[in-house]
Amino acid sequence: MIYIRKIGSVNAQEGEELDVKAAWKAVSPKMIRRTDRFIQLSLLGAYEAIGDSALDKNTALYMASGQGNLAVFKRLRDQRYINKQPPKPVDFINSLSNTAGFYVAQFFDLYGKNLNVSRQGLVVENTLLLAQVDLELGKEEQILLGGVDELQEPVSFTKRTLGVSDETLLGEGSNWMLLSAQEQGSLASVDVIKKQMNITGVKEYLQGVNSASKLAFGQRCSKEVIDEILDGDAIERSLYHVPCGFYETAALYTLNRFIKEGEGELLFIDNFGDSFRLIKVNLL
Amino acid sequence: MITILGGEILSALGKKEERLQHLSDTTYxxxxxxxxxxxxxxxxxxxxxxxxxxxxxxxxxxxRYLEEVVQKAIDKLSLSSDDLSRCGLFVGSASNDLSLSLPLGQNYDNSQVENIACERIGNGFYADHLTKHFGLNEFSLTYNTACTSSANAVIDAGSMLESGVIDYALVVGFEMFAPISFEGFVAMQLLSPEKIAPFDRDRQGIVLGEAVSALFLSRDDAASSSWHFLSGDSRCETESVTGANPDGSGISAVIGAALTKADVKASDISAVKAHGTASALNDMAEINGMKQVFDSAPDFFSLKPYIGHTLGSCGTSELLLMLECVDAGFVPGTPNFINRDEALDWTPLQVQKSCATGIFMLNYFGFGGNNTSLVIEKVET
Incomplete structure (x- = not known):
């Protein structure tokens, strides 16, 4: 089990205008020139969590993304195939997804481990599990963990690359939490269940979860999956749902919202195909 | 104790016998x-x-390359399906999503922007495929931290093994020719037109290469090995997004921390696999960094003249080449080194040197300020 000290979120859904550049320019005008929207979105979310507080320089930074900075890749593609030009150096550098982490580290003056990781599905759960292990083993004392995904146009194309239906409303967000192995001064505890499960395992696990605990489901959990999990459960569960457009790291938005406005305990259940991961959050 | 079981590599050096010959003869x-x-x-x-x-x-x-390399590694190590079901996957690659760039590029040529994405694509595509294809444990992450990608993956694989979440770890380093990446290096004037000559006075820059490598790790209670992963450290320096501070401060911090975590002294190190990109400032930063930790020059070498700079793949690809060399009884020399650089002062091994056991350091540095150092050992069996 580890602890959450600070949280911060920037979140928008399809159809909403999110002027990231203007918002970040208001915070740090000097960091606009070489950064693109994905990097600025990363910075803005991290700033929502940390603000102007000073972090220990050895704080590690784990940044997760389902899709990475794909907008810059599309710009590079257009430069190459349409304009027949070599890549602009700034775009080439920004196309390395860890460039966003570099600028977050630079802004907060961090010199610790700086990771950029991705995964098809369950990216938040796997990254959070890695952070939990590193904190529990004492390999890190504090980790700034974020999930960033940017809404890509055209949305019809993006929906297919994400494998979601045409009716699904997309979103984008930059959600961050400051994690520690120490409870003192924390907002909540978080525990990623280390055992991977199938749906039968989730149902069995749920039998040991008390009735006061609220349940939340990830965006890839279909109605059929949720019904099957709840079917036969002896307890009438209280469900926690946060309206949010679809993006791969939206799980962090749900967790942050619960920490901000919820009470008690939350069990977050998410899946990718037949594989399930569970996260327990307890407000302190 | 984290054990390094071995693996397989596909690179410009060819099959094992051929690459060992090159590495032994300091040719490529x-x-x-x-x-x-x-x-x-x-x-x-x-x-x-x-x-x-x-x-x-x-x-x-x-x-196809990924499947081939992983399958060869599995066969070589005689891993069972039960072993694989307890094996997490850590993929390191600097390509910003080859799985997307190829279809997007082809799609643009075909003017079918709306019609190509008939299946899920994106970062994590290859890891997802490998997990399903080989029946691996569902824990996987794909790392993009530029040239330290698969080296950072090794460190985190070690943590997940130590925690007991998994009993085996497959770390894949993966880099193939990507036109936009290649042209990006050209645009930044970082490439040498002919050869890569790390630490040489007249070094002109990087020669890129491609490699696909698969490295298996475990714990000694699950699978023993004469190779051990002692520790590693990864840090970020924010002096410049494109490279380490030439004064070596960022590099000395990471290699010093790696030694501390491994509980070994600099004088215990038998040899250092340097990052050795042959770019003027990076080689200087690396030597300056080592000078702040080592009292005198250790035996060090660069493997990039053998397989090129394989970017995100170099973490596992160069580690595997080094294992093969030491298993064969030597550490390799550095091809193309001719003239001593007065500003660097230290010179790499120029021919192979006998070495069958010892403690070794492997260094990797990348864009985005990422610096990574690994410490491994081979003991007598």
């Missing part, structure tokens, strides 16, 4: 030229390609 082969046009001028650069006559740009080719 690079017979591929890549061309690009900048401001109407056609430029030519050496490139270390994986030799494959059936090669084309189809999306299936990277998958």
């Amino acid at each position: 082969r690079v017979d591929t030229k890549k061309m690009t046009t900048v401001l109407d001028e056609e430029l030519s650069f050496s490139y270390y390609s994986i030799d494959d006559e059936e090669r084309n740009s189809a999306l299936s080719i990277p998958l």
Whole structure:
């Protein structure tokens, strides 16, 4: 089990205008020139969590993304195939997804481990599990963990690359939490269940979860999956749902919202195909 | 204790017998030229390609290489399906999503922007495929931290093994020719037109290469080995997004921390696999960093003249080459080193040196300020 000290979120859904550049320019005008929207979105979310507080320089930074900075890749593609030009150096550098982490580290003056990781599905759960292990083993004392995904146009194309239906409303967000192995001064505890499960395992696990605990489901959990999990459960569960457009790291938005406005305990259940991961959050 | 079981690599050096011969003789082969046009001028650069006559740009080719390399490693280590079901996957690659760039590029040529994405694509595509194909444990992450990608993956694989979440770890380093990446290096004037000569006075820059490598790790209670992963450290320095501070401060911090975590002294290190990119400032930063930790020059070498700079793949690819060399009884020399650089003062090994056991350091540095150092050992069996 580890602890959450600070949280911060920037979140928008399809159809909403999110002027990231203007918002970040208001915070740090000097960091606009070489950064693109994905990097600025990363910075803005991290700033929502940390603000102007000073972090220990050895704080590690784990940044997760389902899709990475794909907008810059599309710009590079257009430069190459349409304009027949070599890549602009700034775009080439920004196309390395860890460039966003570099600028977050630079802004907060961090010199610790700086990771950029991705995964098809369950990216938040796997990254959070890695952070939990590193904190529990004492390999890190504090980790700034974020999930960033940017809404890509055209949305019809993006929906297919994400494998979601045409009716699904997309979103984008930059959600961050400051994690520690120490409870003192924390907002909540978080525990990623280390055992991977199938749906039968989730149902069995749920039998040991008390009735006061609220349940939340990830965006890839279909109605059929949720019904099957709840079917036969002896307890009438209280469900926690946060309206949010679809993006791969939206799980962090749900967790942050619960920490901000919820009470008690939350069990977050998410899946990718037949594989399930569970996260327990307890407000302190 | 984290054990390094071994693995397999596909690179310009060819099959094991051939690559060991090259590494032993301090020779290499690079017979591929890549061309690009900048401001109407056609430029030519050496490139270390994986030799494959059936090669084309189809999306299936990277998958075929990945499957081939992982399968060979599994066969070599006689891993069972039960072992694999307890094996997490850590993929390191600097390509910002080859799985997307290939279909997007092909799609643009075909003017079918709306019609190509008939299946899920994106970062994590290859890891997802490998997990399903080989029946691995569902824990996987794909790392993009530039040239430290698969080295960072090794460190985190060690943590997940130590925690007991998994009993085996497959770390894959993966980098194949990507036109936009290649042209990005050209645009930044980082490439040498002919050869890569790390630490040489007249070094002219990087020669890129491609490699696909699969490295298996475990714990000694699950699988023993004479190779151990002692520790590693990864840090970020924010002096410049494109490289380490030439004063070596960032590099000395990471290699000093790696030694501390491994509980070994600098004088315990038998040899250092340097990052050795042959770019003027990076080689200087690396030597300056080592000087702040080592009282005198350790035996060090660069493997990039053998397989090129394989970017995100170099973490596991160079680690595997080093294991093969020490298993064969030597650490390799550094090809193309001719002239001592007065500013660097220290010179790499120029021919192989006998070495069958010891403690070794492997260093990797990348864009985005990422610096990574690994410490491993081979004990007598």
